[in-house]
Amino acid sequence: MSIFSEFREFIARGNVIDLAVGVIVGAAFNDIVKSLVDQVVMPPIGLLLSGVDFSDLQLVLKPDNPLTKASELVAIQYGAFFNTMIKFTIVAWVVFLIVKGVNTIRRRDAEASPAEKPAPPPQEALLIEIRDLLKNQAKS
Numbered sequence: 001m002s003i004f005s006e007f008r009e010f011i012a013r014g015n016v017i018d019l020a021v022g023v024i025v026g027a028a029f030n031d032i033v034k035s036l037v038d039q040v041v042m043p044p045i046g047l048l049l050s051g052v053d054f055s056d057l058q059l060v061l062k063p064d065n066p067l068t069k070a071s072e073l074v075a076i077q078y079g080a081f082f083n084t085m086i087k088f089t090i091v092a093w094v095v096f097l098i099v100k101g102v103n104t105i106r107r108r109d110a111e112a113s114p115a116e117k118p119a120p121p122p123q124e125a126l127l128i129e130i131r132d133l134l135k136n137q138a139k140s
Helices: 003-012 014-048 078-112 122-139
Strands: 059-062 074-076
Touching (some): 003 014
C-alpha cells in the first residue's frame, strides 16, 4: 500500500473529519467568547468597580523609559489574566452543557430501546444445553 493511499484512508475516516470540524467550530467559538467577555461581561464589571478596564490592570515591575524608542516595560498583566480566566470559565460551562445534553439524549435513547442480549456463541449455547440436561437428570 503506497503512503498516499494510506494517507487518503486515514483522512477519510469519520473521526478525523469530525475532529477537523470540531477544531474549526472551536476556533470560531473562541472569537464569540472573546467578544462576549471583552464587550459584554467586562464593561459592567468595570463600571461597578469605578470604570476600571480589566485589560489594562497590571503590576509594573520596571517602567518604560520615555527616552528610548524600545519598550522596556516589564509588568504582570493580571487584568488580562482575569479576562482569560472568565473566557475559560464560559467555554468550560458551554462544553459542560453540551456534554450534559449529549449524555441526556444517549440515556433517553438507551432507556427507550433497551438492547437485546446478543445470542451466545455456538460453544456457549451447547454448554448451556448440556448444563440444562444435567440439571433435569439430577432432578429426576
